[in-house]
Amino acid sequence: MCLAVPGEVLKISDCRGVVKVGNLKREVFMHLVPEVKIGQYVLIHAGCAIEIIDEKAAKETLEILRKLSDD
Template identity: 65%
Template sequence: MCLAIPGKVLKIEGNKGIVEVGNMKREVFMHLVPEACVNEYVLVHAGCAINMIDEEEAKITMNIFKELLENEVC
């Protein structure tokens, strides 16, 4: 199963952007969301921002991921 992860757009240059996901910053392709602006949130999948997401929903999703990782059983 593949998941898209929300991230905050920090910088956009052409078709690429820098997105903060948790404590990590990643370069992603932005061509699928040309309407995205700095300080907005996008869903990132396979190195591409694939959709816009509002800040509240992004934070809820990140908290769920954080909780899942904290309770992971190997």
């Protein structure tokens, strides 16, 4: 099973970016979402941003993942 997690784009430089997921910041490849802007949310899978998603959906998903990790 594969899982993509949402993250907020903090920085973009060429085809790489820094994305915040919860309290973590990770560098990811951005070549699949060249139109992404700082402050938007993306789904991250295997070190790549694969899709831009809206903020509401991203925050709901992060909350669900947080609750699952608390159990």
